Amino acid sequence: MKVAVLNGSPKGEKSVTLQYALYLQKKFPAFEMTFHPVARQIQNLERDEEAFGQVIEDVRAAELVLWAFPLYFLSVSSQFKRFVELIFARRAEDAFRNRYAAAVSTSIHFFDHTAHNYVHALCDDLGMRYLGGYSAGMYDLLSSKERKRFLLFAENFQEAVRRGAPTAIAYPPLSWAPFAYHPGPGQPPVDLGGKRVLILTDATPADANLTAMAQTLRERFPREVDAANLHDVSIAGGCLGCISCGYDNRCVYFGRDGYREFFEARVKTADVIFLAGAMKDRALSSRWKLFFDRSFYNTHQPVLEGKQVGFLISGPLGQNANLREMLTAYTECMGGNLVGFVTDEPGDSALIDARIHEFARTAVRLAGQSYLRPATFLSTAGAKLMRDAIWGPLRFVFLADHRYYQRHGGYDFPQRQYKVRLRNALMTLLMRIPATRKDVQKRTIDEMVKPLRQVVESR
Ligand SMILES: Cc1cc2nc3c(=O)[nH]c(=O)nc-3n(C[C@H](O)[C@H](O)[C@H](O)COP(=O)(O)O)c2cc1C
Structure with a gap:
């Protein structure tokens, strides 16, 4: 069976995710696998249409496409997203149509589901026959139980391809009628009350509605409001996944481009940030993804703490609950307050x-x-997952986070709660006595609401 592996890691051959695909190659001699480090080679694929064409021809010849990607900021990396955009921009969709597809990711399971939803929706949009996704923890391959599980996943997709199994679409096509937004007469500007506002957009001349909406928003404020286009920010390249930032939040790009200066001087100092973007396929653009990925030099620290965050979106966001969830989760996990979404x-x-x-x-x-x-x-679940990861397996690589968590009370365990523990110990014993148990069960509803009633009555 011919399998084209599209590797979405900027680390190429040193990708953790790639090892999972290589393991399948070893265990399934019948797989004729070809490997394409499309994220690693994205700049070459952008420049060299022939090289891009070779990847596409290989996809056309394959019976199954294996999307192999690491999680980057709740989704795929900016480099991989750019590859997806090239597929549509260069009208290469037909090479994917009717091909079987499967996905494998590695991550620490922080919003792995949103990344898989994105890839699944992409497969549906490309007319592929999606057979399922596999979200592996980074080091699952070290466990024999997990290896077995992973092999079963591959065995099942192999069997489905052989049989020509039917598949279902989970994400119906987006329906979007072009509409030209024309702003009306201006309104008196909103008083900033001393707050600093930043409007960030990635609008290109092709994004007429987005450009006009961002302009309208800008005109709702006095002149001093800050505004920037991501295409004007000097960004030398995508996050390389090298984790050099883990020790002291220093990125290998520092001094090589203007990203850090921009982020520190204009993003971190704002009280209100509006992020304006147009939907490109099922997400925002790869330029936006580049912006998010490169902010990883702040590692797992909440860079939007105390900020109000609003999204101005051109495109059918109402049909894209996954993107909405990603943007909501991003804001919440970064400590910001989500003001909401305005779309066209x-x-x-x-x-x-x-x-x-x-x-x-x-x-x-x-x-x-x-x-x-x-x-x-x-963010409640996200914080617990991160806390455990930084305290445990990721600590020495992300020492900057460890120090941050120590200083800011991020390690909210062990949970001493002596009163609760004492009560639990006592009540666990008492619950063994049928008469007490019956009495507790009878009073549960009243007891649950009692303290709240006291507040309602007394304050
Ligand atoms: C910039 C960046 C962002 C990341 N974002 C996430 C994330 O949102 N969720 C997650 O579970 N892991 C995240 N990770 C961890 C990677 O997904 C994980 O280390 C993965 O195994 C790397 O695979 P690779 O070696 O194939 O690139 C991130 C790593 C980096 C460098």
Whole structure:
């Protein structure tokens, strides 16, 4: 069976994820695998259409495409995202159509599901026959139990390809009628109240709606509001995954481009940040992804702490719950407060104007209140996962994070809670007595609400 492996790691041959594909090659002699380090070679593939064409011809000849990628900021790396954009820009979709597809990722399972959803949706958009994804922990291959599980995954996709098994589409095509947004007359600017606002966009001349929406937003504020286009920020390349930043947050690109200066001087100092982007396939652009990935020099520290964050999106975000979840999770996990999303989906310029105005007012108002919505599952679970990883296996590589967690109370364990432990010990014993158990069960609902009622009645 011919398998084309598209490796989404910028580390190429030294990719952890690649080892999983190589393991399959060893265990399944019937697999004729070809390996394409498309993320590592992205600059070459952008420049050299012939080299890109060779990858595409290999995909065309394959019976199965294996998307092999590491998790980068809740999704695939910027380099891999750029490769995806080239597929559409160079009209190479037909090489993928009707090919079977499977995906394997490695990560620490921090939002691995959103990355897999993205790749699955991409396969559906390309008309591929998606057979499933496998989210491996980085070092799963070291465990015989996990190796067995991984081999079963491969055995099953091999068997499905042989049989020509039918597959189902999970992500129906996006339906998006082009609509030209024309801003109406201006409105009085929102008083900044001393807050610093930054509007960041990646709009290109092709993104007319996004450009106009970002302009409308800008005009809702007085002149001194800061605005930047990501294409004007000097960024020499994508994150290399080298983790040099882990020790002291110094990136190998420092001194080679202007990313750090931009991030430190303009992103970190803002109280309110609007991120404006157009949907490119099922995500924002690879330029935006480059921006997120390169901010990894801050490793796992919450760079948006105390900031209000709003997203201005051109495109059918309402049909893309996965992207919405990624952006929500990014904001929440980075300590920011999500103001919301404004899109051009209503297809009505006056309504979009009104929403942008409201967006501007709300963001500044919330900044004045230092409002932070309560954490949802996204950052509650995310923080626990990260805490355990930084305290444990990742500690010596990410010493900067370890120090940060120590200083900022990130290690909120062991949970002493002596009162709770005493009560649990006592009650566990008492619950063994049928009469007490019956009494507790009878009173549970009343007891649960009792302390809350006391607050409602007394404050
Ligand atoms: C910039 C960057 C971002 C990352 N983001 C995530 C993430 O969002 N979730 C996660 O579980 N792991 C994340 N990781 C960890 C990698 O996914 C993991 O180390 C992976 O095994 C690397 O695979 P590779 O060697 O094939 O590149 C990130 C690593 C880097 C360098």
